[in-house]
Amino acid sequence: MLEIKGLQKFYGFTKALKDVSFTVGPGEIVGLFGENGAGKTTLLKSILGLLVHGGEVTLDGERVTRKNIDRLSFATCEHSFFPSITVMAHRSFYMEHFPKWRDKRFWALMDFFKLKEYQIPGYLSTGQKNQLEVILALCQGADYILMDEPFSGNDLFNREDFYKVLMGILEPQETVILSTHLIEEVENFVSRAILLKKGAIVGDAAVSDLEDAGESLVDFVKRSYGYSPDRVRRVVEELAGDEEEGEK
Amino acid sequence: MKVKKDLSRFFPVGEEWGKEVAWTAIALALSSLWSLGALIRLQNGWRTIRMFPENKVMMPGFQTIIGSALYGFWLTAAGLIVLAVWNYISQRRGSRADYTLRRLPGRLERHIRALAFPAAGLAVTVLLAAGLRWLYFWLYVTKTPADRLTDVVFIAVSREG
Numbered sequence: 001m002l003e004i005k006g007l008q009k010f011y012g013f014t015k016a017l018k019d020v021s022f023t024v025g026p027g028e029i030v031g032l033f034g035e036n037g038a039g040k041t042t043l044l045k046s047i048l049g050l051l052v053h054g055g056e057v058t059l060d061g062e063r064v065t066r067k068n069i070d071r072l073s074f075a076t077c078e079h080s081f082f083p084s085i086t087v088m089a090h091r092s093f094y095m096e097h098f099p100k101w102r103d104k105r106f107w108a109l110m111d112f113f114k115l116k117e118y119q120i121p122g123y124l125s126t127g128q129k130n131q132l133e134v135i136l137a138l139c140q141g142a143d144y145i146l147m148d149e150p151f152s153g154n155d156l157f158n159r160e161d162f163y164k165v166l167m168g169i170l171e172p173q174e175t176v177i178l179s180t181h182l183i184e185e186v187e188n189f190v191s192r193a194i195l196l197k198k199g200a201i202v203g204d205a206a207v208s209d210l211e212d213a214g215e216s217l218v219d220f221v222k223r224s225y226g227y228s229p230d231r232v233r234r235v236v237e238e239l240a241g242d243e244e245e246g247e248k
Numbered sequence: 249m250k251v252k253k254d255l256s257r258f259f260p261v262g263e264e265w266g267k268e269v270a271w272t273a274i275a276l277a278l279s280s281l282w283s284l285g286a287l288i289r290l291q292n293g294w295r296t297i298r299m300f301p302e303n304k305v306m307m308p309g310f311q312t313i314i315g316s317a318l319y320g321f322w323l324t325a326a327g328l329i330v331l332a333v334w335n336y337i338s339q340r341r342g343s344r345a346d347y348t349l350r351r352l353p354g355r356l357e358r359h360i361r362a363l364a365f366p367a368a369g370l371a372v373t374v375l376l377a378a379g380l381r382w383l384y385f386w387l388y389v390t391k392t393p394a395d396r397l398t399d400v401v402f403i404a405v406s407r408e409g
Contacts, residue, residue, distance in 0.1 A: 050347055066355050074347060083342035084262035093261065097352050122342055 073142035083122035100141025279320030
C-alpha cells in the first residue's frame with residue numbers, strides 16, 4: 001500500500017502541492033491527470049524522494065528509504081537512463097542494483113519495441129528513448145511503477161499497442177501511477193483517476209464507478225475541473241463583437 | 249578485464265574513465281617536471297656559494313628556492329575539484345540519470361561515482377607535492393653548508409638534529 005499523507009511542496013513562495021493525500025493499493029492502475037503546472041510531476045518526484053517536501057510517503061506503513069526504494073520505479077519524459085552506455089550495459093547496471101530485475105520481461109519488451117542491445121540511448125529517436133525508459137521502469141522489479149508522461153513523442157499506434165502489452169504483462173500486485181494528458185487514450189487502461197489542479201486533488205474516482213454512473217473519464221475530468229462547455233463559443237462571440245464594433 | 253570493470257565502479261556511468269586517469273597522470277608528471285625548477289634554483293644557490301667562498305654569500309631562503317615549483321600540483325588539485333563538480337553535472341547531461349542514481353538502494357553509489365577518483369587523485373597530488381617539498385627541503389638543509397643557511401632553517405634543523 002502506497003500512502004501519501006499531507007504532501008506539500010514549495011517552489012520559493014509558490015505552493016506546488018497543497019496537502020495532497022491519497023492511498024494506492026496493489027494492482028491499481030492510476031491515471032494522474034491535470035493541466036500543465038497542476039503538480040503531477042512534482043507529486044511523482046516527491047513520492048520518489050527526488051524533491052524535498054513536507055508530509056509523509058509510506059510503503060506498507062514504512063517511510064520510503066534506501067531499504068525499500070527499490071519497490072518504486074520511475075519512467076519520466078525527461079529520461080533517467082544513461083545516455084552514453086548501451087542498452088545491454090543498462091541491463092547489467094539494473095541487474096546489479098535491483099535484485100528483482102525482470103529479465104524475461106526485458107527481452108520480451110526489447111523484442112516488442114524492436115530495440116537492439118548494442119544501441120546507445122543518446123542516439124535513439126525520442127520515441128525509442130521513451131520506450132527504453134519505460135522498459136527499464138517495468139523491468140526493475142518494482143511493485144509501484146511511476147510514469148510521468150512516458151509516451152510524449154511516441155506515435156499513436158505505438159502507444160495503443162503499448163497499453164495492450166502493458167495490460168498483458170503486469171502482474172496482479174504491480175501498481176502503475178501514470179501521469180498523462182492523453183485521457184481518452186488511457187480511459188480503458190486505468191482503473192482509477194486522480195485529478196490535480198493547482199497542486200490540490202480536485203477529483204478521485206474509480207473508473208468502474210464512473211461507468212456505473214454513465215459518465216466517461218473525459219466528462220469526469222471536465223466536470224471536476226469546472227470546465228464550461230460554452231467557453232469557446234463565448235470567446236468567439238466576444239471577438240466577433242469586437243470586430244463588428246471596429247468596423248462601425 | 250575484471251579489474252577494468254571493477255575500476256569503472258569508481259567513475260561516472262558511461263564515462264571513459266581511462267581518459268580521466270591518463271589526463272591526471274599527465275598533469276602529475278608535468279607538475280613533477282615543473283617542480284624541478286626548485287632543484288635548478290638549489291643548484292644555482294650552491295654554485296654561487298662555491299663561486300664566492302670568502303664573501304660568505306648566504307643561500308636564499310627555502311621559500312625562495314621552492315618558489316613556484318609546486319604550482320603545478322595546486323593546479324592539478326584545482327582541476328580535480330572541478331572534475332568532481334563536473335562528474336555531478338554530467339549526471340544531468342543528455343538525460344536525468346541522476347534520478348536513477350538517487351533511486352538506487354546503495355546510498356553512496358552516486359557520490360562514489362562522482363567523487364572517488366577526484367578524491368583519490370587529490371590525495372596522490374597532495375602526497376606527491378608534500379613528498380617533493382620534503383625532498384627539496386632535505387637537499388636544501390643537508391647539501392648546503394650549515395654556515396650558509398639562513399638562521400631560521402639552520403636553527404630548526406639543528407634542533408631536530
